Amino acid sequence: MSSPYIHLDQIRGVIFDWDGVIAESRLDFAPLREKYFGGRRVPLLEAAAEMQEPLKTEFMNAVRDEEMRGAARSAAVAGAFDLIALLDGRRVPWCVLSRNCRESIELAARSIGLALPPQTFGREARYVKPDPRAMTDAAQAIGVPASRCLVIGDYLYELLGARRAGMRCVLVNNCSDPESAALADAVFPTMRDLAESFLDGGTLVPWEYHGFARRCGRRKLEKMHEQAVHVDTPLSFQTLDKLGKLAASGLGRLSVDAGRTLGLQELREQVLLPPSWLEAPAAQLLRSIFAVRYPLLHIAPGEAGRPLSSIASVRNFTEEIFHRERT
Template identity: 30%
Template sequence: MADLTVKGVIFDLDGTLVTSSLDFALIKAQVGCDRDADLLDFVESLPSPYMREEAMALIHQHEMQDAQHAELIPGVVDTVSFFKSIGIPMAIVTRNYSKAAQLKLERCGLELDYMLTREDALPKPDPQALHMVADSWSLPYQHCVYVGDYKYDIEAAQRASMHACLFAPVGLPDYAQQADIIIERFVDLPVALGLHHRSRTGQFA
C-alpha cells in the first residue's frame, strides 16, 4: 500500500477499539428477527410504533449491559496516542446506541473528538456517517480510512469511497479479501497505513 495517502482515520467501536460480548443471536431470537437478517432493518420494518419501541428497548438493555464490561483492545492506547502526536484527526462511527457507546468510552478512558452513532446518521453499511466525518474535516473521502472488524465496515468504507481496513485479530473471515488493508494486531495500524515514518520516536518504525 505504498500509494496510500491517509489524512484521517475513522474507527468502528465494538470489536475494534473496545471489546464487546453482545449476543446478536440471542437478541434476534428475543425480538423475533430471522438469524440472517439485519437486526436494525428488522426493527425498522415492524408494523407498529409500539412494537418498534419495545424491540429497541430490549436492544438498548443488551447494549447497556455490554457497555458495563467493555475493555480496551490491546494496542489501541498507543496507536491513538501516536495518531494524535502526528496530527491525524480521528473519529468513531458505530451502529451502537449513543448512551452505550459513550459509556464504553468513559469506562475505557478513551477520548476521541468525534463520534457518530446510529442516532446521528443512517447505520452502516450506509456511508452517510463516514461522509459526515470527512466533510467535517474538509478531507477528500479517498484520503480517509475506515477501520473495523466486520463486513459492514468494509462495505461502508467502499460505498464512502474510503480505504477499508479490516481488523482481524482471531483469524480471517471469508469477506477479508474485500478489504484494502488487513491487520491482525491493532498496534500494526500505523505501519499498515504508511504513517509510521512520521514518528519522531521510532515507536512504530
C-alpha cells in the same frame, strides 16, 4: 512520482469503528435474534425499521439494554490507544462511527478511560453504515476528503460502507471473516499490527489491484503503474472494457485529446450512458467512469502514452512491458 500503493503516512484522516476496534464490549445479540427472528442472522437496525409499533420500540429497547450491558464491562482493544496516540501526535484527525447508540459509546469510553472526540457518531446520526453517506458525513466532520481517509473496522458494515463511498479501509481483529476481508484494502490480525504498520510508514496494495498483484507480483504492478496509454479509439464497449482491464492491472495514466467530446454515434452505442453526456469532454467522462474504482489512475487531456489502437490485448501489452524489462 506516482505510486500504485496506499502509503499509511499519507493518510489524512481516520474513521474508527467502535466495538471490536477501540472497545471490546462482547455484545451478544443471539438471544434477540432467536426471540424476534427465529435465529436468523439479520441486520438488526434494518430489520427493526420494518417492524410495526409497539414491537419496534420493544425490540430497540432490548438492543439498547444489551449495548449498555456490554458498555459497562468494556475493555480497551489492545493496540487501539497506541494508534490513537500516534494519530494525535501527527495531528491526524479521527472520529468514531458506530451503529451502537451514543449513550452506550459514552459509557464504554468511560469504562476504558478514553476521551471521545467531538466527532463521535452513533445510530442517532443522520445516516447509519453501511450507507456510504454515513462515511462521507464522518469525513466531512473531520475536515478531510473522503479519498484521503482510512476506515478501520472489524466487520462487514464499515467495510461495505467504505467501499460504497470510495474510501480506503482495513479489517482488523477478524481475519476469519472472508466476506469482510474481500472488501478490505488490507487485513491486520490485531490493532497493534496496524499501529506498527502506521509507525513504520507501511505501504498497502489497494483493493482494486489485489487480483493483478496476486497473479503478477508487486514489481510488475509497479511497472504497469509507470505506463501511459492514449485513448485514440471510439468510446465503444470494447474500448471501455479494454480500459477497465488496463486500470485493474495498475495502469498509471490515461490521456485523451484535449477538446475531444462524446459524439452522437458513441452515445448511441453506449446504451448505459445518459444523454446528458452528449458532447461532454471525453476526459471528464472517463474520470466519471473510472476515478472512484481506480483513484490512483491519472486521467487528463493530452496525447501522452501508447495509442490504445496499437494494443491488441491487455495480456499482450503487459507481457511486452515485462519482456522489455527482462531484456
